[in-house]
Amino acid sequence: MTSLTMVQALNAGLRRALENDPKVLLMGEDIGPLGGVFRVTDGLQKDFGEDRVIDAPLAESGIVGTAVGLAMRGYRPVLEIQFDGFVFPAFDQIVTMVAKHHYRSGGITRMPMVIRIPYGGGIGAVEHHSESPEAYFAHTPGLRVLTPADAAEAYVTIQQAIASDDPVIYLEPKRRYWDRAEVDEASAISGSPWSSRVLRSGADVTLVAYGPMVRTCLEAAEAASEDGVECSVIDLRSLSPLDLDPVVANVRQTGRCIVVHEAPVVLGIGAEVAAAVSQRCFFHLEAPVERVGGAFLPYPPNRYEHHYLPGVDRILDAIDRVTAL
């Protein structure tokens, strides 16, 4: 086991994928000598060459669109979009081409592509650098969407995403980039990433989160426990497919469910979770499903962000509401 930050864990996972499969290529802006603006690809071009770790022209649609052609040729491109707010020039290629191509081709042509996107707020960044666009992608049939909550997860799931024969939007919670975890680099990669994980079991409330909010929910559960309220915490991990069976099973025990994400609550991932829980746990619920997340506004200037982002206190407030009933 090695103590790694999420950045280091992703770097190690990418390195292992490059070593294991000659068809794996990395492409993105500034991923070569610079190592990416977050250094996720640090040293990889030096070790694997300029034709496997490719510094692309500054054009996101070009990066994703040429990767479609590379995938048609049999490659497995792993792309870096520099920041969440810069993915939209490539949105057309992702939604129109990447997501649909396997379907359109009648299953003949696969699109084994990973599009890595640092996402979410909490680092005091300028605008377009703190957004949470996951619902767009999770709402698009043909895409898979993964988001790791910690470094150990990142090391494993980035490799699983690359090994997938479907296109994967891989959302990296940038505020957790520097969090450390024990990573087992020696072990074989096993298990399915397309499932949610129960990280903590408590009898009173079920907290559902993914990506950056998993740690926040674990902290909130700890605080609630001190007040005598025991929370389960479930990491969805995969937003497409959405594995809700463990959530449903847990809520049938607790009767209370709170979904937490940074993205605006309105029509977000939490709405789908709430609908499924309401339908499948109807006779077990002690309170309406609560959602804690961003307000319906563009990501605000960063001096507002600690108000905008869900924190432990807002989650505890929601716990109070569902347990008061």
Place this chain on the structure above:
Amino acid sequence: MTEDVIQLLTPEGHLIEHPDYPLDVDAGLLRTLYRDIVLTRRTDVESTALQRTGELGLWCPVLGQEGVQIGAGHAMRPSDYGFTTYREVGIFHVRGVDPVELLHLYRGVTHASWDPREVGLGIFTIVIGSHALHSVGYAMGITRDGADEAVLSCFGDGATSTGDVHEAMVFAAAFNSPVVFLVQNNQWAISVPVARQARVPIAARAAGYGIPSVRIDGNDVLASLAVTRSLLDRAREGGGPAFIEAITYRRGPHTTSDDPTRYRDEADLGQWESLDPLDRLVRLMESMGALDADFVADVDAEADALGARLRDAIRGMGDPDPLGMFEHVYAEPHVQVTADRAAMADYLAAGEAS
């Protein structure tokens, strides 16, 4: 045609030699090109008729552009790869796409028609310009593989206004990719004339990327064959990307849903009819004694048989199994698709039971 436009076969049917684009012209070649244009034209006419009689939802006519397409199709080697729009019926034909398969798309039973691995031709996309990037990515893969192959990337004058075509040219230049962009300037993007797309000749756009460009007479099948072949050879040999503007005219509507009388000057149409790609080929072949009556009759009979085959195949088609729509959304199982498919199956079964 202005002086910089390469022409090897005049509308009067005379051959012109060009020092940079030599071409061995013999009766066998001309007969092949003649047959391909006639059969492509028949597919076009039959498909339009099938749309008009309600058998197809849509058709995109190719009338007027067969010359550039048949020439470019023959310029490709079997190992080369092409990316096209929906209108490259001539290239589909040369690459061996069965037109019946093509019509399945317009019948609405499939989104794509052929196996790209078999014909070396990507399934086309209806979104304008998107596939220019796919062409360049595929060509980047050829470079990485060290393969003796090149890519032909076809789009129209309107597409050159899109961002994706711009980015495709940037990437092709940056990576010196073996790709030839073939722009069929058919003068129209549905109803908007080419003058609204660019204030310079379309070919002049390429200079800004450091990509050499050539303008050709797009109604001249021989110029298309010779120039495209030469530039594909150059690309395979490491010469990098090139750009062809083929000047032609879409004599039909944009699609069967279009009404060109609302925007087109009929005098222009007459002028372009006089430049028809098949007529000039016929004049040349007649002058060479290469177009005997038996050959013409054989090709006509083949075209009639093709028309009958298309009609029979499409008119008899049933609707697909409803559950077929759930196939191939993902390469690997996905729980949401599985659940929706099961729900639909239950619903259909309940309906049948009642």
